[in-house]
Amino acid sequence: MHFRITAIAIVLTLMACGSSDHKDDLDDVMNEDASPETAADIQTDSDVEVIEDSSNDDADVTPGDELDTAEPDADVDDTVQPGHDEPPLVRWVDPFIGTGGALGNVGNTLPGATAPLGLVKVSPDTRDRYGAPAFQHCAGYRYEDEYIYAFSHTHLHGTGVPDYGNIRVMPVDIMTEEMTSRFGAKSTFSHDDEVATAGYYAVTLDNPSVRVEMTATTRCAHHRYTFLGEGSTNTIILDPAATLDDGISRGGAVTIDEDKVEGWNWVHGAFSGRFDGFPLYFSMQFLQKPIASGTWLNRVLAPGSNEVSTDEHKANYGAWFEFDTSASPVVEFKVCLSTVSIEGSKGNMADEMPDWDFEGIKAQTQDAWEREMALFETVGGTAEEKINFYTAVYHTLQMPTIWNDVDGQFQGFKNTVGQADGTYYTDMSFWDTFRTQHPLLTLVWPERQRDMMRSLVWMVEMGGYVPKWPMAAGDTGSMIGQHSASVAADTWIKGVRDFDMDKLYPALRETADGPLPPGSYGGRDGIAAYLELGYVPADVRDTSVSKTVEYAFNDYCMAQLAKELGHNEDYDRYMERSGYYVNVWDSETGFFRGRNADGSWIERFEPEEFNFSGGEYTEGSAWQWLWFVPHDESGLRELFGGDAPFLERLSFFFDKFAETFNFELPGSYYFHGNEPDLHAPYLFIRAGRPDLTQKWVRHILDTNYKPTFEGLVGNDDAGTLAAWYVFSAIGLYPWPCFPGYYITTPIFDEVTVHLPGGDLKIEAQGASQGLRYIRSATFNGQALNELWIEHDKIVDGGLLVLMLDENPHTQINDGPQ
Structure with missing residues (x-):
């Protein structure tokens, strides 16, 4: 290393x-x-x-x-x-x-x-x-x-x-x-x-x-x-x-x-x-x-x-x-x-x-x-897998925190007392939880997710701005990005809409479109330079690469929300900005790199160096941030020169992860103990190798979670690692701001998720006996041509049947376009 x-x-x-x-x-x-x-x-x-x-x-x-x-x-x-x-x-x-x-x-x-x-x-x-x-x-x-x-x-x-x-x-x-x-x-x-x-x-x-x-x-x-x-x-x-x-x-x-x-x-x-x-x-x-x-x-x-x-x-x-x-x-x-x-x-x-x-x-x-x-009934799996799975469900429901009294009153932002219509929540670690936990809440507990979005609206009403990491009665301002927008957009486009978007959207747009005034909170650090240059300059702000690629993703989420709301000019503007990630792509090294305001690259570059604080990357290495373009997978693959070179480097990334893995320390390659690359195993699917997603997801489930007191490879981050386990163990994985889920091999032979709209049953006979490769998939008797399923298809229940094999299959290889 x-x-x-x-x-x-x-x-x-x-x-x-x-x-x-x-x-x-x-x-x-x-x-x-x-x-x-x-x-x-x-x-x-x-x-x-x-x-x-x-x-x-x-x-x-x-x-x-x-x-x-x-x-x-x-x-x-x-x-x-x-x-x-x-x-x-x-x-x-x-x-x-x-x-x-x-x-x-x-x-x-x-x-x-x-x-x-x-x-x-x-x-x-x-x-x-x-x-x-x-x-x-x-x-x-x-x-x-x-x-x-x-x-x-x-x-x-x-x-x-x-x-x-x-x-x-x-x-x-x-x-x-x-x-x-x-x-x-x-x-x-x-x-x-x-x-x-x-x-x-x-x-x-x-x-x-x-x-x-x-x-x-x-x-x-x-x-x-x-x-x-x-x-x-x-x-x-x-x-x-x-x-x-x-x-x-x-x-x-x-x-x-x-x-x-x-x-x-x-x-x-x-x-x-x-x-x-x-x-x-x-x-x-x-x-x-x-x-x-x-x-x-x-x-x-x-x-x-x-x-x-x-x-x-x-x-x-x-x-x-x-x-x-x-x-x-x-x-x-x-x-x-x-x-x-x-x-x-x-x-x-x-x-x-x-x-x-x-x-x-x-x-x-x-x-x-x-x-x-009991919302999750599982058949098969080992005792250790049952412990890991149901403990992950338990950990998913530790935060956010119910903050109101039984009469609905709560202490809000700026020392104001509010009256909740429903439940008021706080302690929302958006930088982490937008990836897995909030999508799981949206699917399984939509009323809770709705109340969390209502809480976000109340925070705007009381404090004036959208918080970045709300805790207790204020905003801590922790981490980077604007993932209140990621969560709000993902929630809305999946049909959970009983909250006041007319109040929330203008506040999200204000944060996305420019520096907020003094005394505000939740702003995008370096946003003025990002809007002027198309990237956050490394000589203006630290962790500039991470901020640039995250803002591009946030802009994509804002675009999807604007489209749903009929704000067409906003949609066009945010879609253009969602491509700004290319402005920190260095074709010579094949990495996203720190760039100065004059356009020059930061001279010092060590892609295997893990940045804890400062530098060009937030809590990770250049290798780990290489994959954070979840909103434009095809565009990312084009930067690599196409599917084949993309797959070669992504495979190298995971091979080195397995080779250098240390349960107690982060490595330079895939690191499951932190968030930037949690989605990376699922990038194989659209590149034409879903079997490698099935291989590596199961490897992570088997090696990065243990039913012991030291059983997590990093902070659970308000249920983020827990929700990753729950999703992957049942054979689904969310893609925020896309209304659907990738499909992989579950660890159980059968899973029934009792959703509010109906029971979703996932059958994968042989999964608990070691079969991990999908050769065919049907939903409600209809063959699937891709390992992707829309949210609106499963939200009211249905039957997903996965036929497994001991040999890899690559025919089912598409995802969201």
Whole structure:
């Protein structure tokens, strides 16, 4: 490999939807062989009961709804073991997948209790003896760590930059000044006593000796702590000011009224601090009244105090609650959040957790997850493939985040409160998710995708502009391109249209057509030069090549949207601009290269060099960015000199990938741990070699996903890698801003996807026995002449039959024109 020497330090960079604020601390990597366990595998001390995982697939609730707080149906008889392909399918979900990783293969997933797309993601935050390096703790937890220092209620999923980790609680023996610091209450633990299933998390801490159990609804968490030591009293700490990494609090308050607690905190995290943060409100209630309590401010303890407030920058404040555990060792409490008000958090508790029924909430949330899993029925495949697949579905539904209260109110951009008609979402990592996750939501959960687009409209109404990477109540401005346009256009042309495009389109056009005014957000960096010269000059902006080719793709998406809306002049203009990628093509080297404003090429050029930050490429090499012209495949092949030389170089790209593959580090060639070339295996189809797509997609599925804590080759990036797996495993792959899907060989013999419009069944007999090459394909009995199928053909269901062979076939080789 021809990396710069600094490139080997992968953990110094925040890849894929991350930050330009790269870290320079390197953690010692532990190599534990412990595997995550299910509830049935755990042996606990004394009389502590660990409830077995169960779920019910018979509940009559529409998939896509928010978590229903009704009582779950009758218990399933779990003495009868289900068959390999039978429900409950949630049993295949392993939340530990992607929670660890040594170097580049840090998935940054979380093992804690969540409901589908829930605001509350209650999960442990960990560190090792040296600290908690940011890149490895973007979701708070790292499997290899030896200490848990907090259980906090909000987390991002799979990102390359840390934020949230808010409203920390932690059990301790006694309250001391040390406990007011970030790591002061840390405790060792063992994975032997750790359980994570969909909607439930449990672990036994060593100091104090306590069994911690947590479950969650959309906006609330229920904690159950069983103290196992000999002491007669124990304490729960509440730290509202907690954040991950370099985040701070800009003030807040706590008020105690016997067994009830309420308060708020202004969160100013490492990511959310880019837009000055946001307020977060909470209500907390204990089942038992504490025998004593107190507050602290700036590490000074005030026993007996019932309230504390501060408006200090970098505020340090909180409360603690002491319980008599001599008679009953169990302490239970609920925490509910709101982004609007304390009254909102109370309303969320009244709606989602009105009673004290830990087991009922746990079963209810697991039922909700089972309904999501049951949308995908699979026949065949190995146990490992089932685990990878259903965990990928689970990870796909961790973000975006439901942000509104049960009454529809939400904290919007610029400190405004809105009223949602439906569900308001935030935490949208568009640079990543436009490729796979949003297309999967559009196909399987169109009502959710519609509400996400409605949320984008509300962001425009409240803030004035279309965000680039909206998080919480603002725009982080992270990454490049204008992929809000990619997602909005792809959603619209696929027929999901019940949102106000009359308000959204003008804002998208304003961003696409020129520099935005000071104080705006979401703009295209270097757009003035791009419009003047037809490319972003390397001596004007960094990552100029990546910006140029992405803007060209964004312009194609804008063109398709304009065409659908009848804006013909816009269509012509954007279509012309969609060809600007050719302006950074160097025919002598055969790569897209950095070009100065005077037209000259950047002299230094090493196509195998992986750029972490700066340079001409965003988080990748010239080889990896060579293929990012998804909107003009024929034009790209022409640059190479035709199909044959294109196939030769694309094959070289994947052959070198296999030859140099290292699960822990990015290579110069195909890298599945980041986004720029995720679509590349599907480029073989239109070039006349669909068999090579089938070969390499299966190779990636088999080698780049593992059912272990270090099982992802990179950040899951808000479900992007997960959705790639789901699509490819069922034999389809989306092509954003083209209303259809490439077809490849699934890993299952049969897949039924229960779409809102009807069941889509995909049959590929022999797939799970190793057959991977397609020799013929039919849809609803009609022969297909290409391995491409339109969205409107499958959205209402149908039968796709793939006849497989052990030998490659190249006859079916076309795609979208």
